[in-house]
Amino acid sequence: MKSTKLVAVASVAVLGAGLLSSCGAAENGSSSSGGGDKKSIAFIQGVAGDQFYITMQCGIQDEAKKLGATVKVQGPEKFDPTLQKPIVDSVVASKPDAILVAPTDVSAMQAPLKAAADAGIKVVLVDTTVNDPSFAVSQIASDNEGGGKAAFDAIKSQVPNGGKVLVVSVDPGISTTDARVAGFKQAVAGDSKFKYLGVQYSHNEPATAAKIVTAALQKDPDIVGVFATNLFSAEGSATGIRQAGKQGQVKVVSFDAGPDQVKALEDGTIQALVAQQPGVIGQDGVQQAMNALNGKSTEKQIQTGFTIITKDNMNGDAKDAIYKSSC
Ligand code: T6T
Numbered sequence: 001m002k003s004t005k006l007v008a009v010a011s012v013a014v015l016g017a018g019l020l021s022s023c024g025a026a027e028n029g030s031s032s033s034g035g036g037d038k039k040s041i042a043f044i045q046g047v048a049g050d051q052f053y054i055t056m057q058c059g060i061q062d063e064a065k066k067l068g069a070t071v072k073v074q075g076p077e078k079f080d081p082t083l084q085k086p087i088v089d090s091v092v093a094s095k096p097d098a099i100l101v102a103p104t105d106v107s108a109m110q111a112p113l114k115a116a117a118d119a120g121i122k123v124v125l126v127d128t129t130v131n132d133p134s135f136a137v138s139q140i141a142s143d144n145e146g147g148g149k150a151a152f153d154a155i156k157s158q159v160p161n162g163g164k165v166l167v168v169s170v171d172p173g174i175s176t177t178d179a180r181v182a183g184f185k186q187a188v189a190g191d192s193k194f195k196y197l198g199v200q201y202s203h204n205e206p207a208t209a210a211k212i213v214t215a216a217l218q219k220d221p222d223i224v225g226v227f228a229t230n231l232f233s234a235e236g237s238a239t240g241i242r243q244a245g246k247q248g249q250v251k252v253v254s255f256d257a258g259p260d261q262v263k264a265l266e267d268g269t270i271q272a273l274v275a276q277q278p279g280v281i282g283q284d285g286v287q288q289a290m291n292a293l294n295g296k297s298t299e300k301q302i303q304t305g306f307t308i309i310t311k312d313n314m315n316g317d318a319k320d321a322i323y324k325s326s327c
Helices: 051-067 081-093 110-118 144-158 175-189 206-219 231-243 259-266 278-293
Strands: 025-027 039-044 069-076 098-101 122-126 138-142 163-169 194-201 223-228 251-255 272-275 301-304 307-309
Touching: 039 051, 039 081, 039 278, 051 069, 051 278, 069 081, 069 278, 081 098, 081 110, 098 110, 098 278, 110 122, 122 278, 138 144, 138 175, 138 278, 144 175, 144 223, 144 251, 144 272, 163 175, 163 206, 163 231, 175 194, 194 206, 206 223, 206 231, 223 231, 231 251, 231 259, 259 272, 278 301
Parallel strands: 039 069, 039 098, 098 122, 122 138, 138 301, 163 194, 163 223, 223 251, 251 272
Antiparallel strands: 025 069, 272 307
């Protein structure tokens, strides 16, 4: 296993769609035109329009250009396996040489992706995984559990005296966000000054995340911290905090680093971001796919690092860790 590429830019001393296809998918970009004897790679995102996957797409396209492959990108309109499965099926029918895919559910995407591998397509799992990923030539993801722990450390540095903490996640059954919740929960359990209020699911809808946070603050006005496990949970949590008029009072730490999250960092609604390295995940994914296609050995598992972004380093060392909205 490749060593962890952890980028510790800052200590956690915080504070201080294009075309719509018939199956409802957004085909949001293809690159490296031509073809000939070039290898063809299909990238299937977890959801279209998410800056995490857009940044990953940029890394994929850059690397594919270097290595001489074509790339087609598609993603479902929502982070939802019932919408992602038909995309996988139609991509498999189009017979690309390799698929880079972020499965939206550990169980529901198992059979469709296994079928892709059985059809002779090299499958690389990027970001998320499935229950039995043995059919994949490689899996590349952040240290999601470690990131959950880092999120707790960031909250703790804000409120060293402890108190009640809440988690806003996406849906159960997503490997990444489930691991972040587990890492955070375990870290809270290790510090008796903190009380874990549990996890609530936003279904990747910012409006739902906002409602969760406002309702939780009504029920428990003494909440000291919120951990939002991804970009859309964070956007909604920030809205909920603003609606409750508790900016800066309740400390918010989230995964990801989309432009809206960075704005919330700037205005003091969010205190720290655990930024992943989606571009690197994409580059590594293409390299592994090409190795597999060229008969070279692959790395079964690659773990990428993260950067803690705060108001203090967002315009400095951590600037490059902010996600892109376009390539
Ligand atoms: O946090 C990322 C990704 O790692 C996760 O699997 C799903 O949500 C994001 O895409 C951010 O919205």
